[in-house]
Amino acid sequence: xxxxxxxxxxxxxxxxxxxxxxxxxxxxxxxxxxxxxxxxxxxxxxxxxxxxxxxxxxxxxxxxxxxxxxxxxxxxxxxxxxxxxxxxxxxxxxxxxxxxxxxxxxxxxxxxxxxxxxxxxxxxxxxxxxxxxxxxxxxxxxxxxxxxxx
Numbered sequence: 129x130x131x132x133x134x135x136x137x138x139x140x141x142x143x144x145x146x147x148x149x150x151x152x153x154x155x156x157x158x159x160x161x162x163x164x165x166x167x168x169x170x171x172x173x174x175x176x177x178x179x180x181x182x183x184x185x186x187x188x189x190x191x192x193x194x195x196x197x198x199x200x201x202x203x204x205x206x207x208x209x210x211x212x213x214x215x216x217x218x219x220x221x222x223x224x225x226x227x228x229x230x231x232x233x234x235x236x237x238x239x240x241x242x243x244x245x246x247x248x249x250x251x252x253x254x255x256x257x258x259x260x261x262x263x264x265x266x267x268x269x270x271x272x273x274x275x276x277x278x
Contacts, residue, residue: 129169129233129274130209132158135182139202139262141252149250154199156262159237160209161230162223162275169274170237178244182268190268195246203241204252204260205234227255 139156141149157177178194185191194201207230211219225233231254242249252258 129162129165129173129237130160131173131177131272132206132209133177133180133182133270133272134262135265135268136202137263137265139260141202141204141250142259142261143253143256149202149252151200151202151250153197153265155194155201156260157201157203158206158209158260159203159234160206161225161233162210163225163229165225165229165233165274167233167236170233171240172277173272173274174237174240174244176272178241180270182270195244199245200247200250201241201245202250202252203238204258205230205254230254 134156136151136156137153139151139154140147155177159173181193182190183192183194183197183199207221207224208219210224211221212223213219224230234254238249238251252260
């Protein structure tokens with residue numbers, strides 16, 4: 129699994145002109161499921177993201193996690209995180225898991241993240257054409273891949 133984690137002041141998802149999710153201060157998380165990802169990848173990624181100390185403490189140092197600041201999380205599925213650009217100019221997506229494999233892992237990720245964050249996690253709609261808006265704070269943007277844990 130691969131995730132792009134952004135510290136945000138606010139973020140939202142709109143589908144067909146209707147806002148379906150919105151958060152204030154917290155994390156906007158784009159998640160891509162790869163062929164062969166497992167429940168172990170889900171658990172590791174959820175724990176890693178929830179415990180990342182990327183929010184400022186009283187001295188302005190990145191020393192607090194999302195739960196410590198009472199932050200919110202917005203998760204959006206994004207198969208394009210597994211794009212291959214090795215050949216030509218049109219990306220290939222064969223490494224991205226098909227929906228029948230990806231949806232259960234995406235749902236499990238959401239379920240595991242909620243208790244770690246300490247509140248309901250907002251979400252996009254799997255496979256939908258979404259408009260994602262956010263105000264990146266910092267900017268802080270971190271890419272995490274469960275297959276590169278060292």
